[in-house]
Amino acid sequence: MLNSLSQQNHPLMSTFTNRYNYITEAYKQLEDNAKKRRKVLEDSYNLFHFNREVAELNVYISSKEIVANCNDLGRDYEHVQVLENKFNEFFTELTTVGQGRVEELCVSGECLLDNNHTMTPEIKLAMATIQTKWSSLLDLATNRKETLASSVELHKYHRDVKVLISRIQATDVSISSDLGRDVSTVQALQRKHQNMTHDVQAIRSQVEALDEENRRLQDLYPGARAQGVAEQQDLLEGSWERLQNHLNLRKEALLSSSSLFTFLRAANQLLQWATNMRKLFVAEQTWR
Numbered sequence: 001m002l003n004s005l006s007q008q009n010h011p012l013m014s015t016f017t018n019r020y021n022y023i024t025e026a027y028k029q030l031e032d033n034a035k036k037r038r039k040v041l042e043d044s045y046n047l048f049h050f051n052r053e054v055a056e057l058n059v060y061i062s063s064k065e066i067v068a069n070c071n072d073l074g075r076d077y078e079h080v081q082v083l084e085n086k087f088n089e090f091f092t093e094l095t096t097v098g099q100g101r102v103e104e105l106c107v108s109g110e111c112l113l114d115n116n117h118t119m120t121p122e123i124k125l126a127m128a129t130i131q132t133k134w135s136s137l138l139d140l141a142t143n144r145k146e147t148l149a150s151s152v153e154l155h156k157y158h159r160d161v162k163v164l165i166s167r168i169q170a171t172d173v174s175i176s177s178d179l180g181r182d183v184s185t186v187q188a189l190q191r192k193h194q195n196m197t198h199d200v201q202a203i204r205s206q207v208e209a210l211d212e213e214n215r216r217l218q219d220l221y222p223g224a225r226a227q228g229v230a231e232q233q234d235l236l237e238g239s240w241e242r243l244q245n246h247l248n249l250r251k252e253a254l255l256s257s258s259s260l261f262t263f264l265r266a267a268n269q270l271l272q273w274a275t276n277m278r279k280l281f282v283a284e285q286t287w288r
Contacts, residue, residue, distance in 0.1 A: 039118075046112055047119055053105050054126050060101065061133050064094060068140035073151040077159040084148045091145055094138070102134050154225060157213055161232045164206050168239045171200065175250050179257040183265055186258045193254060197247055207240050 067090055074080025109127040113120055175196070180186035214233040218226040 046115075047123070050105075050108055050112060050123065051126070053108060054130060057101055057105055057130055058133070060098065061130075061137050064090075064098065065137055065140060068137060068144050070144065073147065074155055077152070077155040080148065080151050080155045084152055087145060087148055091141055094141055098134075102130065105130060150221060153217065154221065154229065157210070157217055157229060158232055160206075160213075161210060161236050164203070164210065165236055165239045168203060168236075168243050171196075171203070172239075172243045172246055175246055179253060180261065183258065183261045186254060186261055190254050190258065193247075193250055197251075200243070200247065203240070203243075207236060210236060 067087075072083060074083050106127055109123050112123050176189070176192075178189060180189050211233065214229055217229045221229070
């Protein structure tokens with residue numbers, strides 16, 4: 001229309017042109033302002049969601065830190081196994097679900113930075129803070145996992161020593177004091193003692209295995225824990241030595257008993273022979 005008025009040499013053409021240029025410029029300015037406003041609103045919306053993710057992740061990390069900071073190493077082998085199994089599940093969830101959430105947050109933050117977000121410094125700071133907290137949490141969790149694994153080893157050792165000492169003591173108590181009534185009963189007791197001595201060799205193998213484990217654990221865990229392991233091994237070796245001594249004393253006692261009853265049997269046989277010979281002698285004298 002402006003071109004048509006220009007062709008007609010309209011007397012107000014100059015005024016129309018100025019007005020048109022003003023309106024065009026004002027519209028362009030409005031468009032620019034609208035785009036800027038839209039960018040601000042989009043940035044605000046995206047930042048709101050980003051900050052909400054940051055807040056939720058901070059709460060998540062704080063809750064997991066409580067678990068990772070736990071110092072409970074179990075009352076015994078069974079208890080520490082339960083603790084380890086639960087923490088392994090926790091650690092798996094942490095390194096899968098948790099790690100995924102952190103990576104998603106970082107991707108969201110990078111997208112905001114790539115779009116030249118107006119709050120770039122704040123976003124970078126939030127991402128750096130989360131990554132630092134997450135790295136610290138992973139260190140705590142890894143340390144807790146390793147500590148529980150070592151506690152499992154130590155509790156298992158103490159449990160195995162306790163069980164073996166009980167077995168040794170039970171075997172020690174079961175050693176009979178019966179020395180027999182004659183040669184045949186003593187021989188039966190000696191065969192029974194030989195069988196027991198043979199069975200005890202299985203205990204010897206376990207004592208030796210635990211002695212090796214004791215040395216390994218002392219090398220791995222020096223200090224108070226190594227001292228505790230050494231004390232348990234001393235108790236085990238003391239019980240084992242007492243059993244060995246008792247078995248040897250029992251063997252010697254049965255040998256002495258066997259010798260005694262063998263002597264008594266020989267003496268009885270000799271006395272019987274002497275009695276028979278006396279009877280023959282008396283009978284011969286009477287016949288004469």
